[in-house]
Amino acid sequence: DSGVTQTPKHLITATGQRxxxxxxxxxxxLSVYWYQQSLDxxxxxxxxxxxGEERAKGNILERFSAQQFPDLHSELNLSSLELGDxxxxxxxxxxxxxxxxxxxxxxxxxxxLTVL
Amino acid sequence: QKEVxxxxxxxxxxxxxxxxxxxxxxxxxxxxxxxxxxxxxxGPELLMYTYSSxxxxxxxxxxxxxxxxxxxxxxxxxxxxxxxxxxxCAMSANNNNDMRFGAGTRLTVKP
Numbered sequence: 001d002s003g004v005t006q007t008p009k010h011l012i013t014a015t016g017q018r019x020x021x022x023x024x025x026x027x028x029x030l031s032v033y034w035y036q037q038s039l040d041x042x043x044x045x046x047x048x049x050x051x052g053e054e055r056a057k058g059n060i061l062e063r064f065s066a067q068q069f070p071d072l073h074s075e076l077n078l079s080s081l082e083l084g085d086x087x088x089x090x091x092x093x094x095x096x097x098x099x100x101x102x103x104x105x106x107x108x109x110x111x112x113l114t115v116l
Numbered sequence: 117q118k119e120v121x122x123x124x125x126x127x128x129x130x131x132x133x134x135x136x137x138x139x140x141x142x143x144x145x146x147x148x149x150x151x152x153x154x155x156x157x158x159g160p161e162l163l164m165y166t167y168s169s170x171x172x173x174x175x176x177x178x179x180x181x182x183x184x185x186x187x188x189x190x191x192x193x194x195x196x197x198x199x200x201x202x203x204x205c206a207m208s209a210n211n212n213n214d215m216r217f218g219a220g221t222r223l224t225v226k227p
Contacts, residue, residue: 002159035217042122042219043160043204056214090159104150105215107159 003027006091006108014116018079021111025072025093031055032074033094033105034066038087049074050095081115088112119143122205122218131227135192139205139218142186146207146216149181151190154202154220163203164190195225 003026013019025032034046036059045058049068060066063081068074078085089112092105122139129135137151147168152160164179166172172179178191188207192199205218 002161004159042124043217045214045216048214092159104162104165105160107161109157109159 002106002108004091004093004106004108006089006111008111009109010112010114012114012116013081015081015083017081017115018077019081019113021076021078021089021091021113023074023076023091023093023108025074025091026106029093029095029106030072031093031095032068032072033092034060034074034076035090035092036087037090037110043090046076078113081113083115086113086115117142119216120205120207120218123221124219126222126224128224128226129195131195131197131225133195133225135190135195135199135223135225137190137192137203137205137221137223139188139207140186141188141207141216143207143209143216144183144186145209147183148208148210148215149179149188150206150215151177151179152204152206152217154204156201160204195223197225197227200224 005024030051032049036044046060048056066076088110090110092107120141151164153163154160169181169183176193180189202220202222204220206215208215
């Protein structure tokens with residue numbers, strides 16, 4: 001168990017809809033990352049938050065947005081969903097105060113999104 | 117050209133074989149290199165971590181980094197069926213965890 005919790009585990013929705021994926025990082029971790037994993041694209045970096053602030057953006061579509069709250073949990077919002085958005089969405093956390101920054105990311109088990 | 121290239125396989129080997137997994141990359145700023153293992157329906161977990169060039173060994177696993185060739189490898193000795201998983205290479209420039217991952221190689225070790 002990595003200590004990172006993602007909900008929901010599975011989500012089925014229709015095109016044009018909006019969903020919110022939630023991530024609770026490991027206790028004390030300040031960084032949260034979102035990745036999208038699809039069969040043909042591998043793990044694609046979407047966005048990184050550190051202690052509530054956006055730090056880096058990857059290949060994140062304008063229809064997608066994220067935020068990290070004061071309690072450090074994070075949400076990824078996906079809107080105007082398309083068939084191609086069907087994928088596994090992973091959250092990862094790292095960098096806890098008082099712990100060495102080894103560069104390791106701790107991944108949750110992912111949220112599987114199916115858009116019909 | 118993708119920043120990180122990794123042959124997705126699949127790769128199937130008999131138990132006890134030596135497995136070689138590889139990645140190439142284009143960004144010369146990368147200096148932190150990792151291998152993650154991902155079992156089916158699970159999140160990736162860190163397997164090996166190296167900084168800059170050189171080798172690192174951990175049990176049956178050896179990671180090699182050749183920065184001059186922009187090429188990294190993971191070797192698995194005496195492979196076991198429990199090693200069957202997808203192996204993803206990952207790398208970053210500044211250890212601020214803004215990592216880039218390869219597509220992952222699916223490995224099956226047959227008993």
